[in-house]
Amino acid sequence: MKQLVQNLKNGQTVLEEVPAPQVRRGQVLIRTRRSLVSLGTERMLVEFGRASLVAKARQQPDKVKQVLDKIRTDGLIPTLEAVFRKLDQPLPLGYCNVGEVLAVGEGITDLAIGDRVASNGPHAEWVSVPRNLVVRIPDAVSDDEAAFTVIGAIGLQGIRLLNPTLGETVVVVGLGLIGLLTAELLRLNGCRVIGLDIDEQKLTLARQKGIITLNPADGTDPVTAVLSLTGGIGADGVIITASTKTDELISQAARMSRKRGRIVLVGVIGLNLSRAEFYEKELTFQVSCSYGPGRYDEVYEQQGHDYPLPFVRWTENRNFQTILQLLSTGQLDVTPLISEVVPLDQYQTIYGQISRSRSIASLLSYPEQGPVQSAVTLREVRYESTQGVVGVIGAGNFAGATLxxxxxxxxxxxxxxxSAGGLNGTLLARKHTIAVSTTDYREILTDPDIDLVVITTRHNLHARLTIEALRAGKHVFVEKPLCLFTDELPPIINAWQESGKTVLVGFNRRFSPHAQKMKALLGGDRSGDVPMNIVATMNAGAIPASSWVHDRAVGGGRILGEACHYVDLITFLTGSRVVAVCLNAMGRQPSETTDSASLLLRYENGATGVINYFANGSKAYAKERVEVYSQERTLVLDNFRTLKGYGFKNFTTLSTRQDKGHTEQFRRLVGQIRQGGEPLIPFAELVNTTQATLAALDSLREGRWVAVNLNTVYQPDPSPVGDA
Structure with missing residues (x-):
C-alpha cells in the first residue's frame, strides 16, 4: 500500500510503498476512501523539514539544551549521530481519515466489516486504528463531509473548555480551517461570534456563515473594535486557533476580554504572558488538548478502556460523534470549505506548494485497492541458511538507532x-538494505533462510515471541527483559531445552571493551574466587508516568526492563549468581513498579552489589557509573567512555568513544550461530538475572529481602548449548 510521510531531515514529502498493517486486538483495519490535509499542522512539519539545521535549532531551543547536555556526558560524535538519526526518522502525515472497515480486532463487537467509519488514521491506503479513535459515519453524511470529523472535534474541544452560554460574545482569532469550524460551532451554540484574520478569502467565508469579521491588515485595531462591538465590556471568551511565534495574540486576547473572561488556546502561539493584563481582569487561560478527554491516555486510546459517560460526558470519541451528528442534520455545513479534492498519487499538487497555499481544506482521494499485502520486497537477495541470516521483529526507536x-x-x-504498522519497518529496511518489510512476523518464523530471530518489541511480547521462535527452530536474540512475570519463565525454559537453539538476552554491557577489561583485571575466569563489592549507578532520567514502560503488564517497570542490565553486568564481573535481593524505593507507599530505587544484591560467592537506579537526577550528569572495590584495588567506569584503575599494576586508564558493547555482542552472536560453540551468556545466568529482577519487585511490594532459588526453576545441562 501507499502512505505519505514527511522527512524532517531534508523536507521531502514522499509517497512510500509499505506493507499494509495487521489488525490487532482492540483495533480496526480500515480501507481509506478520503483523508483531509490539515494544512496548518502539516505546513509546520513541511517547513520545519525544509529549514536548515541552524533554523531547526532556533525553533526548538529546549532540544538544543538537551543536545548540549548529551555532548558533555556522551561525547560529540555519539550525540551528533543521535541527532541525525532522529531527524532521519520520517513522520507519517495526516490524522483525518474516512474509509471502510476491512477487519475488526479481538474484543470489538460494535463495528462490522463494511461499516463506513471516520478515524484519526494517517494518509495511507490502509490504516489500523484503536477502537476509541474510530466512529461510525451516519448514512446521510458523505465521505467528503466525514473527513472533517476529527479536525472538527479539535475546535469542539476548545469550545467545551471555554464553556460558552447562550448570547455570549466570543472572539475566534485565526480563521483557518479549525477557526472557521470553531466559529460555526459557536454560532450553533447561540453565541455572537467575532472572527479575526488577515486573509480576505477566509473572512468572506466567515461572513457567509453569519460571523462578524475583523481584518487587522486593513488598519483595524482588534482590541478597540471588539470593545466597541461589546459596548466597552469586552468579549466573554476568546478562542485562539492561529499559529504564530509572536506573543502579541495572547496580549490582544487579554486586552479584548471582559473582566473574568476566558481564553482558550487551540493553536500554537508565543506565550510570554503579561501578569498585569491577566491579574487586573482575573482572566482564566487554558490550553486545549487536541480532540478531547482521552487524548494521549494509553489506557483510553491503546487499551480501549472508555471513560464512564456520567463522569466524563465528552470524550474524544463522543466529540467525533457530535461532529458527525451535526453534519448529518445539516446544522454544520463544511462543503464551502473544500478547496480541492486531489488523487493520492498527485499529492504534490498540495504539498509542493503548501507554504504558499491559500486553500481552506484539501482532500485526498484513494483508488479502489486490491487484497491487503502484508509484505513488501525491497530487493532480491539469495541467502544461504546457517549463515547468520537475521529476521527482526520490531521497528521502534531502539531498533533504528542502535540495534x-x-x-x-x-x-x-x-x-x-x-513492524506492526509497516511504515517504520519499511523505512528502516530501505536505510539498512533489508530485503523484506512485513507486518506479519510469522513470515520470519516460517522462512527457512532465517537462522536468528531478533525480538525488539514492547516487553509484554518478549516471552511469547521467544517461545514461538524457538518452536519454529530459530536461534533467538531477545531484548531485555526476557519476560515480565514468573509464570512465563518455565515455558521459555522448556522451549529452549526442546529446541537445542541459542537464546541470548540483550545484556550488551558485558561485551563493552570496558567491561571486558574490568573482568580481565579482576582475574578473568577466576574472578569468582575474588571477593568484591560493586556499586552501579544509572542516572536514568525521568519518563512520563503515562508511558507504557511503567505499566506492569506491558513494560514491567524500569527495574525489570532496564536495571536488569546491571544485574547481568555485576553477575559477569563477580563470576557468580544472585541468591537474594532487597529493593528500597523512594516514597512511602508499596508499589508495583518504581524508577528511583536502590537494589541490593547478594551473590553465591559472597560478593555484593548495589544498583542505584534513579530517575530524579540531572541530565547534565553522566548517565552510567560503575565502581568495583576488591583487594585494596578500585575500578571506576564512567559512562562507558573512561575506565580508571587504582591499585592495579600496569593499568591506570582506558578511554574510548562511548561503547556499550552492542556491536561486539552481535559480532560474537553471529559468529556463534555460524560456527557453533558455547553460549555467549550461560542460559542459567539469563534465568538467574530474570529471577533476580522479578524477586526485586516482590521485595518492593513486601518490604523484605527475597531469596532467589538457584535450583528449582532451572538445572543447567552440562552439554553444550546451541548448534551451527
Missing part, C-alpha cells in the same frame, strides 16, 4: 523486518 546498526557492524545478514 540494526550494531547488527550490520557485527556482520549479520539482515533479510526481513516486521
Amino acid at each position: 540494526l546498526p550494531a547488527l550490520q557492524a557485527g556482520g549479520a545478514q539482515l533479510k526481513t523486518i516486521a
